[in-house]
Amino acid sequence: MSWRKCGKAGRRHGRNGDEAGFVSVRPLLERLMDADVTIIGAGVIGLAVAAELSERRLSVYVIEKNASHGRGISSRNSEVVHAGIYYPAGSLKAGLCVEGRELLYELCLQHKIPHKKTGKLIIATTENEMDQIGQLMNRAMQNGVSSVCLVDQKQIQEMEPNIRAIGGLYSPDTGIISAHALMDYYLQKAKMNGAEIVCGTEVVSIETEDKGYRIGTLNGQGEGFEFTSERVINASGLHSDIIARMTGKDYTLHYCKGDYFSIANAKNGIVQRLVYPVPEKNHVGLGVHLTLDLSGRMKLGPDATYIDRVEDYKVDADKKDRFYESAVKFLPFIRREDIVPDMSGIRPKLQGPGEAFRDFVISEDMPGFINLVGIESPGLTAAPAIARYVKKMFDGMQSGA
Ligand SMILES: Cc1cc2nc3c(=O)[nH]c(=O)nc-3n(C[C@H](O)[C@H](O)[C@H](O)COP(=O)(O)OP(=O)(O)OC[C@H]3O[C@@H](n4cnc5c(N)ncnc54)[C@H](O)[C@@H]3O)c2cc1C
Numbered sequence: 001m002s003w004r005k006c007g008k009a010g011r012r013h014g015r016n017g018d019e020a021g022f023v024s025v026r027p028l029l030e031r032l033m034d035a036d037v038t039i040i041g042a043g044v045i046g047l048a049v050a051a052e053l054s055e056r057r058l059s060v061y062v063i064e065k066n067a068s069h070g071r072g073i074s075s076r077n078s079e080v081v082h083a084g085i086y087y088p089a090g091s092l093k094a095g096l097c098v099e100g101r102e103l104l105y106e107l108c109l110q111h112k113i114p115h116k117k118t119g120k121l122i123i124a125t126t127e128n129e130m131d132q133i134g135q136l137m138n139r140a141m142q143n144g145v146s147s148v149c150l151v152d153q154k155q156i157q158e159m160e161p162n163i164r165a166i167g168g169l170y171s172p173d174t175g176i177i178s179a180h181a182l183m184d185y186y187l188q189k190a191k192m193n194g195a196e197i198v199c200g201t202e203v204v205s206i207e208t209e210d211k212g213y214r215i216g217t218l219n220g221q222g223e224g225f226e227f228t229s230e231r232v233i234n235a236s237g238l239h240s241d242i243i244a245r246m247t248g249k250d251y252t253l254h255y256c257k258g259d260y261f262s263i264a265n266a267k268n269g270i271v272q273r274l275v276y277p278v279p280e281k282n283h284v285g286l287g288v289h290l291t292l293d294l295s296g297r298m299k300l301g302p303d304a305t306y307i308d309r310v311e312d313y314k315v316d317a318d319k320k321d322r323f324y325e326s327a328v329k330f331l332p333f334i335r336r337e338d339i340v341p342d343m344s345g346i347r348p349k350l351q352g353p354g355e356a357f358r359d360f361v362i363s364e365d366m367p368g369f370i371n372l373v374g375i376e377s378p379g380l381t382a383a384p385a386i387a388r389y390v391k392k393m394f395d396g397m398q399s400g401a
């Protein structure tokens with residue numbers, strides 16, 4: 001692997017070289033001569049993959065367009081460790097969620113990553129919805145989520161006296177985690193293994209070469225560099241289809257925004273578990289639900305609205321009534337005035353509006369080039385399993401399998 005400067009004369013990348021965790025540019029340029037793998041994107045997926053691959057005595061470089069790691073989708077989500085209930089049996093989403101959840105709890109315990117196994121209720125408020133609860137129970141069993149059990153109205157009342165439900169499903173293995181602490185852990189592990197994280201550097205072109213790929217980059221001042229890398233992992237989240245298209249592979253992502261509203265402080269603590277209604281039948285979202293953060297703060301959301309391809313994170317305050325009407329059915333203590341706009345996130349969906357379920361894409365579409373596309377929920381939960389999956393693909397490449 002080698003770098004070639006292709007921008008303004010005499011200037012180099014590395015405007016963030018003085019920030020904690022980032023390399024300065026000159027040593028990087030020199031060390032890149034020996035690099036094996038380039039990972040595009042320093043979200044939870046890119047960092048988890050970097051931590052995993054750098055264990056293999058491979059020299060690993062992570063290129064991130066933002067000024068620091070973890071500012072993309074991974075910083076704007078519910079931070080829920082999903083059990084793996086919802087996804088079709090046999091899908092990557094189901095398998096990697098179940099495997100990832102177990103790995104994640106182990107990691108959290110070993111490395112003191114803040115988390116809490118809160119448990120979660122999926123509840124029905126009408127008899128019709130009870131059919132869906134039965135279907136979800138079957139799916140949980142198919143997916144190997146054996147800890148899940150059916151609960152009746154009385155049991156729900158005992159567990160959560162402040163919610164309204166006629167029955168439901170209880171998942172004791174669902175929890176919450178600090179996504180930033182997890183990413184910091186992966187970053188540190190990758191760096192300790194020798195990986196380099198280059199921030200403020202956007203990948204703008206990729207060309208095939210005899211022994212790998214030539215990658216063109218630009219920094220915030222419009223200065224360009226290009227280098228070659230034997231292998232590439234595309235973990236660029238909301239831009240992963242654009243990066244894949246640079247090698248001629250045609251994916252199309254649809255942006256699907258999720259807004260959150262918070263519930264006034266005075267109500268914190270009156271619900272202990274995550275509470276979800278039965279999910280939307282179209283697999284677009286899980287329905288407006290109640291999540292908790294590690295401080296016990298309650299949030300409603302995210303909803304699911306397809307938007308144009310713009311990273312606009314402004315919360316639509318006009319949705320307040322819709323959030324209230326959805327939530328008050330099972331959270332009777334909520335008053336309209338308790339609900340205030342909070343944050344939002346954007347899902348990178350392969351599934352367009354009205355289309356059927358689409359799975360994660362984790363695919364070696366070109367020799368030595370792995371695309372990770374459509375890594376929406378449960379991507380945070382699945383991250384450790386996705387990293388292992390990618391490592392196995394690498395081992396296959398190395399042995400020529
Ligand atoms: C509203 C919402 C709620 C969610 N809730 C949950 C949940 O509770 N539990 C769960 O398990 N999952 C959840 N998810 C899913 C989870 O957040 C994602 O699957 C995961 O964070 C994706 O991580 P990533 O690394 O692929 O993407 P990102 O975190 O976006 O990282 C990709 C990185 O690539 C960088 N990049 C992009 N283009 C370039 C380029 N050209 N050059 C260099 N760098 C580039 C970006 O700047 C970014 O930092 C949720 C998602 C959303 C949107």
